[in-house]
Each structure stands twice: as C-alpha cells, then as structure tokens.
Amino acid sequence: MAELPKHQEDLSLDTFVRGLWKENPVFVMLLGMCPTLAVSNSAINAISMGLATTFVLAGSGALISWLRNWIPKQVRIASYIVIIATFVTIVDYAIQAISLDLYAALGAFIQLIVVNCIILGRAEAYASQQRLVPTLVNSLGIGAGFTIALFALGSVREILGSGTLFGLHLFGAGFQPWVVMVLPPGGFFVLGAWLLLFNWIKQRGERRADAPTGVPANAR
Amino acid sequence: MHAESLPSIFLNAAIVNNFVLAMFLGICPFLGVSSKKETSWNMGLAVIFVLLVSSAAAFGINWLLVNLELEFLRLICYIAVIASTVQLVEMFVKRYSPALFRSLGIFLPLITTNCAVLGLALFQTQKEYDFIQSLVYALGAGAGFTLALMLMAGLRERLALARVPDVSQGAALTLMLAGLLSLAFMGFAGLGGSHG
Numbered sequence: 001m002a003e004l005p006k007h008q009e010d011l012s013l014d015t016f017v018r019g020l021w022k023e024n025p026v027f028v029m030l031l032g033m034c035p036t037l038a039v040s041n042s043a044i045n046a047i048s049m050g051l052a053t054t055f056v057l058a059g060s061g062a063l064i065s066w067l068r069n070w071i072p073k074q075v076r077i078a079s080y081i082v083i084i085a086t087f088v089t090i091v092d093y094a095i096q097a098i099s100l101d102l103y104a105a106l107g108a109f110i111q112l113i114v115v116n117c118i119i120l121g122r123a124e125a126y127a128s129q130q131r132l133v134p135t136l137v138n139s140l141g142i143g144a145g146f147t148i149a150l151f152a153l154g155s156v157r158e159i160l161g162s163g164t165l166f167g168l169h170l171f172g173a174g175f176q177p178w179v180v181m182v183l184p185p186g187g188f189f190v191l192g193a194w195l196l197l198f199n200w201i202k203q204r205g206e207r208r209a210d211a212p213t214g215v216p217a218n219a220r
Numbered sequence: 221m222h223a224e225s226l227p228s229i230f231l232n233a234a235i236v237n238n239f240v241l242a243m244f245l246g247i248c249p250f251l252g253v254s255s256k257k258e259t260s261w262n263m264g265l266a267v268i269f270v271l272l273v274s275s276a277a278a279f280g281i282n283w284l285l286v287n288l289e290l291e292f293l294r295l296i297c298y299i300a301v302i303a304s305t306v307q308l309v310e311m312f313v314k315r316y317s318p319a320l321f322r323s324l325g326i327f328l329p330l331i332t333t334n335c336a337v338l339g340l341a342l343f344q345t346q347k348e349y350d351f352i353q354s355l356v357y358a359l360g361a362g363a364g365f366t367l368a369l370m371l372m373a374g375l376r377e378r379l380a381l382a383r384v385p386d387v388s389q390g391a392a393l394t395l396m397l398a399g400l401l402s403l404a405f406m407g408f409a410g411l412g413g414s415h416g
Contacts, residue, residue, distance in 0.1 A: 030251070034245055037247060038245075086296065115335050115337075120333055185406065188399030192393075192395035196392045199387045199389075200387050
C-alpha cells in the first residue's frame, strides 16, 4: 500500500467545536439533505434522527480509523459502506426495540442513514487518516452540528406547522397552524430561509470587516 | 400479493408521491446537477438505469434472504449490489461518452449514495411488490426523478439571467424554488392513494 504523507491532527477543542459551526454539515457543507428535510417535521423526530446519525458517525468513524492501515486503498469505499451499514442495522433494531412510535415516524429514513453523504464523507476525509481519539471527538462534533441543524429546522416547522413544541401547545385555541410547514414544501422553505439568514449575517460581517481597511485604501 | 394495477404504481411513483419533491429522496443530485438541462437529462437516464437494475437485484436478494431467514443482512446486501451497479454504469459511461463522464463529475459515483436508489429497494420490499410491479415502480421513480430534475434545470437556466439579491444567490434560492415546485406537486396528491 502506498504510504501517503499523513497529517496527524492533535486533539484540541477545535476538533469538536468546528463541527458545530464552521464545518456544520447542513448549513455550511450542504450535505445530508434528504434526512434533514424529510424527518424535520417535528422537533422530537429531528432530535432522534440527529442522535441516531451521531451514533453511526461515531461508531463507524472509530472502526474505520482503527482499521485504517488494514483496509486496501482500492476497495476502501466498499469497505466503509459495509461498516456503516452494520452500524445502521444496529440502530435500526435498537430504535425498533425502544419505541415503535418513533420507528413508524422515522420510517425508511433510519435505514437510509447508510446513504447519508455526511458519514461517507467523514469516513473518506477524516477517519481514514486520523488516529482513533481525534476521529471520535470530531465525529461527535459533526454529529452534534447535524443534530443542532435538524433541531433548528424541526422546531421552526413544528411551531409554525402545528403550533406545538415537543407536543406542548404554545398558542391559544385561536392559532391557525400553517399546515404547509409540516408538509414537504415547508422543509424546503424553512431550510432556504435559514440559509438566507446565514448568508445575510455572513455578508454583514464581511462588510463590517472591510469597513476599517476601506478608508486607508481610498486615501492611498 | 399486492393488488395494485401497474399504471397506478407508475403514476404514484412518478407524480403523486414524486421521489424528489414529495418524499425527499435524491436531494443531493437534485440540488447539485440541476443547473443545465442536458446534464440533468443524462443524469436522469443514468439513475433510471441504476434504479431498474438494482430493483431487479433487490427483488432476487430479498427472496434469497427470506428463504435463508437472514433478513437482518438485507441492508448490507442491498447497498453492496447498488454500489456494484453504479460502478458498472460508471465504467460504461467512461468508455462510451467521456464528455458526459466529465460533465457528471463526482455525481456519477455518488449515485451510490443517492437515497432514491436504496429507498426504492427498501420501499418495494416493504410494499411486497412482485417482480413486474417492482420494475414498474423503479421506472416510475426514475421518471419522476428525471421530471423533477428537468423542471428544476429549466427554471435555473432562466434564473441564471435574472437579477436576484446577492443574499439569496446559490443554495438558498435553489431551495426556495424547490419548495415552490414541491407545492405545485402537492396539487397531484388527490390523484391516487397517498400511502408513502
């Protein structure tokens, strides 16, 4: 096997934290859109999906990182997929055992965690090169970022779409729910709106950063 | 045996429960490859082919696993078959149309992680379709995927010439458009049974 020059990352706070915001899988990297949009119609579904994905991320990341020197380069993608599918099968049976209601609500999307691009992307870009502990920490960070993003979508859709949060009624009887928000189009709209908001914040930040340097540049 | 007529399965998969716009399967290529009509059309054809082959293979595997009482291996076997089918398509496209191979880029191998393909295999198992029904279901799903991709590409080609606010350029605008398309497709919901 060809020995690549590997950059071993040291364990630091950043290993975990950057998954939350700077490399947020949903809002920044736009990965894993299918489960994000499909199961974010209520806050509780969103959080369960986030936790299930985090478990698969951490488990498969750890195993891949541990086996990284034994997996031949040519068949690595197939090996990763099989490892990921194993962990998804575990989650699938575990959720079925814990709560049948939840299992019915998430439906096929538990099994579809296998094809979540975030997990394969992490396996290829991070777990296959780094040592066990940083991989584990980084996977947990990315998983947390994914869960937060799902919750951001799920809570907005649940509050607007059915006037509840975690099943608790927030508004009086006079509230007319925006049914469209819990239906498929709502997923696209809410995610689009979040991205708009982040773009706006980012642009405003850039403008503010440019402002002080702008004056000397003109004077020159 | 599932008693559903073939045209109804086809329409259901292609329009009423459109895989992309109503069931959120295959969003990544939908957002990634939908900037040109021609590329979208070719991507659609590639996906239809993968869907048909993996649907037939999934039917065989399921039969085998049920007889051997090894259902818990279903997921792993499905994904292995899908990965090899995609590899086959990739080799085929590379050999006969290098230009197409370049324009599809990374999204061609990524068909493996297209939820639509695995989703289809799982749904046809769940709905207990027989062999012919599965193939029709795969064809419908592929047609629906291509339709959604083409519609989106048409809209985005127009939009490339329009003036939009800076903030909304890129993914945000595409998602809003997808939302509107999805809203339009909800109008078809009355056409058939809405069991997803």
